[in-house]
Structures are given as C-alpha cells and as structure tokens.
Amino acid sequence: MKAKKNSPIGVFDSGIGGLTVLKEINRVLPAEGTIYLGDTARVPYGSKSGDTVTRYSLEIAKFLVKQGIKLLVVACNTASAISIETIKKESPVPVIGVIDPGARAAIHASTAKRIGVIGTNTTIKSNTYLKAMKELDKGVHVFAMPCPLFVPLIEEGWIKGKIAVLIAKKYLRYFKDKKIDTLLLGCTHYPLLKPVLSEVMGDRITLVDSAIETGKEIKRVIKETGLERKSEIKPLRRFYVTDSPERFINVGERFLGQKIKNINKINVGG
C-alpha cells in the first residue's frame, strides 16, 4: 500500500485521552486530514495486561490502515509503551508513538538529570520510559509512579478542587525526596490536570506534556518524508468509537476544545 500525500493521519487511543494529541496535530498541521479512533467499548487499557493491550492495538491499527491513512499515531501511552514494536512490524505506514517524543522532551527540560514519570499501572510497570530516557542519556535518574485514579478522576470532570489536590498529593508524595526538576506526564489524560499538578509539585518543577511533543514529532516526520498534504479543500476530520458516541462527544469536546462531528460507532475485533 502506497501512502498518498492527501491521505489522512490515523490517530488512536483507548478512549478520549488521545484527543489531547489530536488537538496538537490539528493545531500544528491544520491542512492535514485526521481519522481518530477511540476504543471506548474496551477502555481503559492502563489497568490491563500487555498481551491484551497488544491484541486490541493491532485490531485497531488494521482498521485504520484499511481506511487509507498515510501515518499512524498511537496516541495512548499504554499502547505506545507496550505494543509499538509489534504495531510497527505489522503496519505498512509509518508509526509514531508518544513515548519517544515525551522522553526526549523530558531529557531536554531537565538540568539536574533527575526526572519523575507518572502514568497508568501498565505503562509504569513496563519501564518503557526509563529505557527510552536511559538510551538518550545513560546518566539520567528516573523515578516512576503509577497514578491509576487520575484517569477516572479526569473522566468524571473533577479536575480541580480539594479531592483532585488530595489524590495528587497522595501519589506525588513519592517524589518529595527525589530531587527531580522535571515531571513527565506519561498519559494523554494528564494534561487536563496540569493546574493541580503544578500546585502540588511547585513552580520549580517543569511539567512535560507528551501531547505537545508528539505533535512536533509528527510535523517533523510529515515534512521529512514529503507527506505534506497540498490541497485547497478543507481537510477531513473523522471520528470512530467502539461504544456509543454520546458520552465520547460530551467529554471529548472538553478535551479537544471544539465540536465533534462526523462520528460513527464501529465494531473492532468483536
């Protein structure tokens, strides 16, 4: 299958979190068409085993490739941490995950070379961020902490107030004596909690958001590979979900910062 310049970029996530990445793509590459798939019938991935996450990711990659995408973005940290090598092997189009851009940006941001990482259980347990950062800089010290309640808290919309602060304090207490100067948000949901995370961590800690870094990386790859779309026609913006679109639209519009139209429910892998 030959990727065509005017084909859309495929973006997938377990649910709505990857919309923070889609938002960045739409911002830095406004002429590009995008197809977003949220696997809302099987969300979340972050508490499930690696085997299950890889099986789901391959089913979705296959579906998106069939739609004629020119590039596949794995906008889910858990799927990127666990399944990206397998997806790359199977995909006829280039694949970009969120781990490497995030790791590079964190290394770049840290002067102390002491970096904290937060994410889902499965992402943190995989040690993928640690490995990615060590490959870029052997001398870096990485401290990782899973924060499994952040995703449901954000999906509930409780992104400020006492409860959010107390939950953040309980998880982030771990970093108190680690002398980090940078905290990598290793989950595409977490940018929504930035104000609370800043409050708890203090001004001197830099928060690195992998959505922004992944947007930059995609722009670079699109330009380098000569895959830029050249057209005066308004680009396609399509959405697929595996469960009812209703809830996805409600919460998703808050993530994306714009209206979600052109959305369909599909079955992927039963």
Add this chain to the structure above:
Amino acid sequence: MKAKKNSPIGVFDSGIGGLTVLKEINRVLPAEGTIYLGDTARVPYGSKSGDTVTRYSLEIAKFLVKQGIKLLVVACNTASAISIETIKKESPVPVIGVIDPGARAAIHASTAKRIGVIGTNTTIKSNTYLKAMKELDKGVHVFAMPCPLFVPLIEEGWIKGKIAVLIAKKYLRYFKDKKIDTLLLGCTHYPLLKPVLSEVMGDRITLVDSAIETGKEIKRVIKETGLERKSEIKPLRRFYVTDSPERFINVGERFLGQKIKNINKINVGG
C-alpha cells in the same frame, strides 16, 4: 440441555465486584460448586452503553452455559439492569440477577418508603431499580445518584481515609434533603465501602447490600427447583478471567476473603 443437580452455579461480572456475591453463595450454599467469570479485559461495564453491555453479557452467558452450569447468576448490577431480559431469553438454565433481590430488600427495610439508590452511570441511567421498586410498591419514593468514581477508588484499595470520605460526601450530598431511611448499594463493588458510607450517611440510614440479598434468593431458587447438590465430594470452585489472572487474584482475594486457585485466562468474543 437438562440442568443436573451436581452441576455448578455460573456467576459472572465485568470484573472483581461480583466476588462479593460469590462469597455469599459460597457462605449460604457451601456444598454447591461454582464457576466465576470476570470479564477483566473489558471491565468496566458501568460507563459503557446498553448495547455494548448486552453484547458482552450474552457472549459470557453462552460460554458459561457451555461449561454445563445449572443456574446463571448475573452478579453485575449494570448487566442485570440492562441485559437480564435478553439473557433470560437466550439461556437454557434459570437466570438470577442482582436487581430484584436488592429492590425487594430495600422495600422491606424502609419504613418511610423513601429509598436512595447508588450505582454506576449506566445502572442509574437505566432506571431499572426505580421500576423494580415501583412494581413492588407503587407508593415508594426512589432517589438515584450515580457514583462513577467509587469503583476505581475501591479497585485502588483506598476504601478508608480522607479521600474516600470526601468523594462519598460529594456524591451523597444529593440525599441530604431527600429524607430517605434506606440506601441501596446498587453495585457489587460498594459493600467494600460500607464503613465510609455509614460514616457519611449516619446511623439512622439502613444500607442494603444486594450481594447478601442475592445469596438468599439463589438459595431459595436452588431449594425450590430441587437443584441442590447432593454429594460428599468437595465441590468445584473454578475461576475464569478474560485478562491476566495476576491482578484479579491480588485484588480478588481481598474481596472474596479467601485464596483464589484454579483460575484460567480465556478469550470471549474477541
């Protein structure tokens, strides 16, 4: 298919919550064999649409019937609220859900006939508890409130302390001026939060636990239909999960109050 007296009882839930029902079955019917299936690869159900919950429930019911069960217990409030009629139509063995036993017990417990119900988004939105209670007593007043963060909170093990109390207070504030005397725990996870719920609601509110009521109902049906197991041999206790057994065992043993052995991972419906 003819149900045999010595066949096991099949019990299913989206994940680990239904173990509170299994615990009751094992307690009141110690001679009965049980097969428990937790759909851990697709958990949770409570935030998903009715169509998706019914599709998943039917796949699991079919699997358990194939294992030769004599009775099917839907130990998940969301699946009971949404899919029980469809499951009953398709199942060759009797089906028992958790809604009717819970509704009956709540009606029985309330003298004021003013009852609160808490559950997942999908359970509460379905109005199934309201309908079940109105059928038993037209004059009853039912007030329902979804508490979507309770399940992840319980799965994280934060079942006491300041955060649990604050989250409970935020959801249960709704009942402040409703003059209820009974609160029905409409989710199989919630019994784990009983101490916090009692603290927040106060001593004068009766908490009704559908796990206990469903255990009684199953015992009644088993006796009435002459399906009691008569054997001196130790009964079978088997578990199936759709994702890795590791995490299920860790959290599940806390729910069940005993060791989980004899567990296998299976694929249901892709």
